[in-house]
Amino acid sequence: MLKTLRRIHRIGLVTEAAPCEDQAMRVREVLGRRILQIMGRALCVRMVDAGSCNGCELEINALSNPIYNIEGLGVRFVASPRHADLLLVTGPVSIHMRDALLRVFEATPDPKLVVAVGDCGCNGGIFGVGGASLGPVSNVIPVDAAVAGCPPTPTRLLAGILTALSPSEGR
Amino acid sequence: MNLKTWIGAAAPLAADPGIRRIVVGGEDWRRIAEDLAAAGGRLLALWGQDAGAGYPAVFAAYATAAGLLLAELPFEAPPGDASIYPGLQDLFPFASRMQRAVYDLYGLRSTDADTRPWLRHAPDGGYEFVRVEGDGVHEIPVGPVHAGIIEPGHFRFSVVGEKVLRLEERLGFTHKGIERRFLDFDVEQGCRLAARVCGDSAVAYSWAYCRALEDRVGVEIPRRANWLRALALELERIANHLGDLGALGNDAGFAFGLTQFSRLKEGLLRATEAAFGRRYLLDTIAPGGVCGDLPAAAGAALERELAYVAAETVALRDIYDEHAGLRDRFVGAGAVAPELAARLGLTGLAGRASGQAYDLRTDLRDAPYDELRAAKCGAETGDVAARVTLRFDEVAESCRLGRRILGDLPAGGVRTNVPPPAADSLGIGIIEGWRGPVLVALAAAAGGRIRRCHPHDPSWQNWPALEHAVIDNIVPDFPLINKSFNLAYSGHDL
Numbered sequence: 024m025l026k027t028l029r030r031i032h033r034i035g036l037v038t039e040a041a042p043c044e045d046q047a048m049r050v051r052e053v054l055g056r057r058i059l060q061i062m063g064r065a066l067c068v069r070m071v072d073a074g075s076c077n078g079c080e081l082e083i084n085a086l087s088n089p090i091y092n093i094e095g096l097g098v099r100f101v102a103s104p105r106h107a108d109l110l111l112v113t114g115p116v117s118i119h120m121r122d123a124l125l126r127v128f129e130a131t132p133d134p135k136l137v138v139a140v141g142d143c144g145c146n147g148g149i150f151g152v153g154g155a156s157l158g159p160v161s162n163v164i165p166v167d168a169a170v171a172g173c174p175p176t177p178t179r180l181l182a183g184i185l186t187a188l189s190p191s192e193g194r
Numbered sequence: 195m196n197l198k199t200w201i202g203a204a205a206p207l208a209a210d211p212g213i214r215r216i217v218v219g220g221e222d223w224r225r226i227a228e229d230l231a232a233a234g235g236r237l238l239a240l241w242g243q244d245a246g247a248g249y250p251a252v253f254a255a256y257a258t259a260a261g262l263l264l265a266e267l268p269f270e271a272p273p274g275d276a277s278i279y280p281g282l283q284d285l286f287p288f289a290s291r292m293q294r295a296v297y298d299l300y301g302l303r304s305t306d307a308d309t310r311p312w313l314r315h316a317p318d319g320g321y322e323f324v325r326v327e328g329d330g331v332h333e334i335p336v337g338p339v340h341a342g343i344i345e346p347g348h349f350r351f352s353v354v355g356e357k358v359l360r361l362e363e364r365l366g367f368t369h370k371g372i373e374r375r376f377l378d379f380d381v382e383q384g385c386r387l388a389a390r391v392c393g394d395s396a397v398a399y400s401w402a403y404c405r406a407l408e409d410r411v412g413v414e415i416p417r418r419a420n421w422l423r424a425l426a427l428e429l430e431r432i433a434n435h436l437g438d439l440g441a442l443g444n445d446a447g448f449a450f451g452l453t454q455f456s457r458l459k460e461g462l463l464r465a466t467e468a469a470f471g472r473r474y475l476l477d478t479i480a481p482g483g484v485c486g487d488l489p490a491a492a493g494a495a496l497e498r499e500l501a502y503v504a505a506e507t508v509a510l511r512d513i514y515d516e517h518a519g520l521r522d523r524f525v526g527a528g529a530v531a532p533e534l535a536a537r538l539g540l541t542g543l544a545g546r547a548s549g550q551a552y553d554l555r556t557d558l559r560d561a562p563y564d565e566l567r568a569a570k571c572g573a574e575t576g577d578v579a580a581r582v583t584l585r586f587d588e589v590a591e592s593c594r595l596g597r598r599i600l601g602d603l604p605a606g607g608v609r610t611n612v613p614p615p616a617a618d619s620l621g622i623g624i625i626e627g628w629r630g631p632v633l634v635a636l637a638a639a640a641g642g643r644i645r646r647c648h649p650h651d652p653s654w655q656n657w658p659a660l661e662h663a664v665i666d667n668i669v670p671d672f673p674l675i676n677k678s679f680n681l682a683y684s685g686h687d688l
Contacts, residue, residue, distance in 0.1 A: 077685075150372070
């Protein structure tokens with residue numbers, strides 16, 4: 024126990040307050056503020072893998088590490104779509120995941136946002152559309168923001184969530 | 195016939211004399227499997243093809259004490275009832291799902307009694323699970339969408355109270371037609387798709403793919419490129435092990451572990467990005483070598499990072515070892531005893547934790563592992579604790595290997611030209627990824643196109659063993675046991 028406590032004390036807080044990348048700094052600052060403004064509470068996110076290669080999941084998981092500390096920004100990953108405000112969906116959507124994805128979407132209460140993650144979630148990526156792949160997430164459910172990358176970095180994922188929260192034309 | 199006779203009857207494959215190929219009829223297909231199983235041979239992969247690849251056939255790749263043997267069973271008749279071939283599920287239980295997949299994708303039926311669809315689901319989504327009957331038995335269905343940030347699949351538990359009587363897996367949800375998709379690419383581009391069969395093992399897949407391509411055209415990969423490939427493979431192993439060690443601590447209620455290990459992993463990913471230009475090495479290995487050289491300064495920084503990761507992991511291991519709560523959850527949970535592991539064909543990391551001491555890096559010693567001399571890690575108890583121990587050992591060893599590579603990196607070029615392979619030539623590449631042996635079989639068509647490509651994940655062998663590992667454990671321990679195996683869905687579902 025003593026070793027554990029000593030270690031916690033020695034390493035201290037490693038969360039990046041101001042990452043070197045300009046855009047990253049802006050995203051972190053704005054995202055936290057925006058969530059508080061709109062929601063007045065944590066933004067609840069449900070992640071759905073609709074057929075990805077597991078690359079995007081690695082980076083989505085990294086959001087929870089102490090460096091990005093997404094919970095510190097007021098974003099919480101939840102286990103049920105019924106608790107979610109936003110769906111983070113990776114693709115390409117496989118034929119076998121189509122129904123499951125539709126059910127998750129229907130189970131998420133309105134108003135809800137959907138962020139398509141990764142090149143495959145955005146446009147089908149290297150798997151394309153055809154055969155057992157239905158391609159981009161937008162082929163199955165409406166998408167509010169898309170985060171490109173293979174896989175997208177955690178910073179880009181944060182920026183994608185921010186985009187979905189930002190008011191835009193026609194929404 | 196014994197092992198030597200079969201090996202002698204087989205012809206060496208292209209430029210790689212380590213792999214021998216034998217074309218057989220149905221009777222010999224079965225006898226090879228029997229003889230090799232009796233001699234301690236292991237089935238690495240079983241796959242099929244239809245007339246689209248020239249002619250319908252099934253293939254089986256075996257690892258034996260005398261080298262790798264590829265058995266091929268071609269069919270003259272088009273797929274239909276005539277193409278029933280002898281199944282191998284009694285000799286290698288995990289072959290059953292591969293045979294079901296061969297039928298789903300290529301219409302070739304084996305004699306296996308289990309004819310339920312596997313990778314291609316029924317149009318109505320239905321599936322006949324094996325029912326457990328008895329007083330107080332009930333079922334818990336889980337998935338395909340899981341509670342955490344993981345891949346989709348379905349688990350059906352039959353339980354009494356909290357005790358698991360039976361687990362039945364149902365996979366194939368991420369099936370996206372990867373094997374068909376390969377046909378849209380030429381052999382050069384195919385490497386990018388290979389890296390995305392299973393994103394967490396991108397280096398292993400792209401290297402295995404390149405091996406399958408390069409060996410047959412007789413290309414000599416620059417020594418520096420080969421060392422950089424090994425560096426990438428070890429970085430992939432360390433990153434995944436760090437992630438798992440953290441997640442395993444978290445699943446046992448020790449959030450401190452997740453915080454510490456995910457912090458270490460992030461540091462390693464950043465050093466990787468500085469050295470290779472990206473956090474995950476999906477397009478680092480390409481036919482002929484690697485994409486881009488390592489900047490000297492980034493190499494030195496990476497070496498320091500590996501030293502740091504190694505030292506920190508030792509300190510964290512001490513904390514894990516002394517934590518009574520963790521020991522309580524880890525020891526004895528999800529155990530697969532060595533005898534059962536051998537019978538089930540448990541492979542790779544999970545296999546080594548259950549006394550199955552196979553590691554291609556030390557068993558085959560393909561370059562550059564002939565020079566690097568990786569040490570084989572192993573454990574015997576086969577429980578969650580053993581798989582945790584093995585990860586700690588392998589992180590230490592891979593950090594050592596990575597530092598050795600960076601310290602003695604040979605000079606020279608990092609990429610050479612790869613001429614297109616001859617039409618109809620077949621190549622096999624296998625690489626010990628972090629999860630286990632990854633195999634890629636690649637048949638070329640005219641003009642550098644792909645005629646047939648089969649990527650095989652070690653998860654095919656290990657998923658059925660997970661069903662055994664959870665028997666008699668309690669439901670709340672399943673996430674922990676499952677994570678300790680950490681098997682692939684996408685790599686398996688193709």
